[in-house]
Amino acid sequence: MVNSNKTVTLVSPPSRMMNHYRPPLALMYISGFLKHKGIKTKIVDSIMENQIIRDESFFLNKNNYFKDIEDQTVKQISEIDTDIIGITCYTPEVDEVERLAKRIKQVKPGAKIVTGGIHPTLYPDDLLGPNSDIDFVIFGEGEISLYELVRAIRSRKDINKLKGVGFYDDSAGKKVITERQLLDYELDSISCPDYEGVDMSYYTNASPYAIRGVFTRSMYLSASRGCPSSCTFCVAPELRDFNFASGIKKNAGVRLRTPKHLFDEVAFLKENYKIDSFYFIDDLFTLDKEMVSGFCELMIKSKMNLVWGCSSKVNTVNYNSLKLMKAAGCIQLDFGVEKASDEQMHLLKKGTKVREVKETFKNCHKLGVRAFANMLINTPGETEQDLRDTVNLLEEIKPNIVSINVFTPYPGTEIFADTRGLTREEYPLLMENPAKLAAERPDKFRFAKHNVDLAAFASREMKRHNKVYPNISIFFNPKYIQSLWHSQKKLNYTKQTNLLIQEFINQKF
Incomplete structure (x- = not known):
């Protein structure tokens, strides 16, 4: 094979450094798989150790930070003996990725540039063309x-015969999008993240970001791919079509790792990187009862003294399943509550009821498991009464932590398709503050019927409902205390305490 000794370089866009201590997990999975196949890889993921807190000063200067990271990224790539460079891309990053590709071509003119991720998946021909610096999309x-x-x-060899690939054919003067890649393989077979390819000492630093609000040395894990929900504000239903096209019907097309394979990864991280916790980044970790119970039983049997959190849906857990998860070390579940009336939930195709929300939060409180409530405002047709309902529901269910998010219409969502949408030139606006966009560009970003100040409402209600004691009560949680007692990196918590204090002040004041 030609150039077999060269390195495949995998790159995160500079703006991804916005993610606190979150590793480029998708690139790590790809790098791990390629290495398993005997291909040399290098992950370029520039980090900012001196500006972790995302305070007002950070946002005022973020473009300068992004430029510094971009310069670092290009410099790193210029020093790698590479022939193929992959860049991951969300829709808001399109301009950024195209600019980065242009700069990479200047220092590596002979290298092929490949983009992948959600945007190329939804719009595979969007980044291709006769004048594009991007050679292929996955x-x-x-x-x-x-x-x-x-x-x-x-x-x-002939690229036309591959699956899941797009490119511009210069000789034919047209874009070529090949057939979809069938997902006819077990998820366990490709789930081997390249932990050696990133700075794990950085990513496992004690922080309150992985399990949100919990100060711990953590790592992110993925137990599945896909989401069964049909929420109109999310791209998951569109992405799920790939699973259906491969004939995957069980769990609404969601593919799962086996409990043993997942547990082995946790044990590996504990042994090699001394983590004290982990967080499942899956859209819906609690979808499959057998997988969850199997994993929990392995965790209970192992007595590893780790704590963990996950995203869940109120109608996929009950008192008994929550009790089992707690026994296995689960200390927090993040729920997409979104709305406070059955009518609004139905409009958003949430598939949940208010009574289920109340019952699940009641069970969490009864068991002493932290419950995080994500709420969504500025959705189509929203009224002032809907906002009052939101406040009333939060007062009743009393989440430990509340996040109130302002809806923005992302390409690939049902709401985007049903409304005025955005032009390609407007995609970078999605990087901006959603409340600010709704105020300054109501023609594109204001969906609510009412005239309530969205930013003021979100800020006021989050401060009101994120009370101090429910936030700090984790420090008195027996499972959490036990995880710290058994930690092999206790000094790291002392080193990072200043970060915890700064973040607390930033969030509260």
């Missing part, structure tokens, strides 16, 4: 398709 899951593309490029 749509759908990237492991198999990128591996096959690397082999084809290096062996000079």
